[in-house]
Amino acid sequence: MRNLLIVFFVILSISLFGNLNQSIEYSDSWGEQGFTLGTQSSSGVQVIHSIQRFSLEEQNINREMLQTINLPGNFLPNDEGMPDLPGAGRYIAMPQGARAKLRILEYRTETFNNIEMAPAFRIPLDTENGPLDYNRNNQIYSTNAFYPQEIAAISEPTQIRGIDVVMLGITPFQYNPVTKELVVYHDVKVEVDFIGGNGLVGVERLRSRWWDPILHDAILNHEIIPTIDYSQRENTRDGFEYLIICPDDPIFLAWADSIKIFRQQQGISTTVMTTAQVGGNTPTAIENYINSIMDPNTGWDPAPAAILLLGDYGTTGNTIVSPIWDNYCASDNIYADVNGNSxxxxILARMTAQNETHLNTMITKFLNYERNPPINPSFYNEPITALGWQTERWFQICSETVGGYFANIQGKTPTRINAVYDGNPNVDPWSTATNTATVLSYFAESGLGYIPNSPATLGGWTGGTATGVINAINSGAFILQHRDHGSETGWGEPAFNSGSINSLNNSDLPFIFSINCLTGKYNINGECFAEKFHRYTYNGENSGCLGILAASEVSYSFVNDTFVWGLYDNMWPDFMPDYGTTPESRDVLPAFGNAAGKYFLQQSSWPYNTNNKEVTYNLFHHHGDAFTVVYSE
Incomplete structure (x- = not known):
């Protein structure tokens, strides 16, 4: 229905792709852009979803002038071949055992006619080259009906560490491809009623001071979660916050014990168990053991917040095996997924140590770092971003938004090391992918201002080399963010690889975010890039990296970039200030950020592209101690 009192205006302007577009604004929205929590209680919640501004933009796709929707904050496309309508989801917490009932209470709409809506592109693997594939789903595009049939949906009930939740998804657009009508639901009010349940929210033994930030960011009505005084748990429970699993070998046990002592001195209750004690070095035995100690009724109290697998991949000798996800990739995420929802x-972390030399290097790296952090000011002031430009993808946007945040919000001076894989950043737009305008409206000048509207304004896109990476790491940097193609032995652009690591002589250690394909494939015969980086020493002294986040197989474009933005927002909550909570301080814990990024990705454009997202959940692994903290100042 249309409310005649709605005030809106249409501005004709030139879009970022050089075509005519319409910018639509609504001045009397019921809530903030996106989701706003209304009333909440133990019996249900009311949620408002509002559009304060969006734009319709023309783009030449397969030699047709088609229209796309730019809705700020909605990054990923719809399902392949469907009308590319943006949607989003947020978790809603419920009492134990409750089921959810969704009702649409009221809404306001505006209808646009003669719209030729573009289909959503197929999300490609990072290894694919060439233009994106836009192929209409002919069944949908030939049917005289609105897509989607319903603008609001809820998932089946599931749990996040014992908290019963459902995902609430809103797609505030409907499109009829036969009549060419686009209906915009610029205000929607829904109610989610909780039916049944015992009135309690969450399972106390599964609650964790380390997981609360992830829960509070992901769950829209997080205030329903009871506050816990974790200091009262000390010496009164029979569980542990941290479990280290290692081979049944005295050398591995001794080094595991050194981690245990250090973390316990920090107030993290820690225990060590061997693969023999957990039932054997098989995926089934390890998974069953983890599931048993995480059981909400009979498991440890408290259940572990994190688990470290102290050993390289393998089935014999001093190793710890991983499950293989979908016959595709080694995935410790299967161990981390206790209730079967992917x-x-x-938290699962791994140190791929094969022997005492590796153990000494990997463990003393974080022990020395946390006991005696680097004192060189430039180490904290000069984070590194590295990327390979590819006009069809978001590689360049991903790393540059991170660098722009550090420069514009934290006042740092990032070192940018860039090279071109394909395209011309001096004349090309940031990307030719259809959803790019949505990303730019959030991160560029009309949004957070992390990057300029034109990449040519920023410049510095060429000349990035392995030597540049080596020099920057040797000079000192607390993190390095890379986004491009990759292989088992290194990055595509800039061409820094396992051999390049041999030229490092740094004693101050950065944490590496290697967001690409295959650089973390720790189950290969031989040594992958991430393992080489983590095990590296120079003249017998620790060098290379503190730890590294990397993928164990070929990964998908676009979903990886969205994962990265959620990862950084967990570590620096003002990175995306309208998502989650923004406490005054929060430790930078990359292993926990890895999990948070996956939850952010799951909610992005829900319920669309679930299969591509699931690959990302299982690919990315934290190489290092689970409680490794990164100092940024």
Missing amino acids: MPDV
């Missing part, structure tokens, strides 16, 4: 319920 999402982590406990």
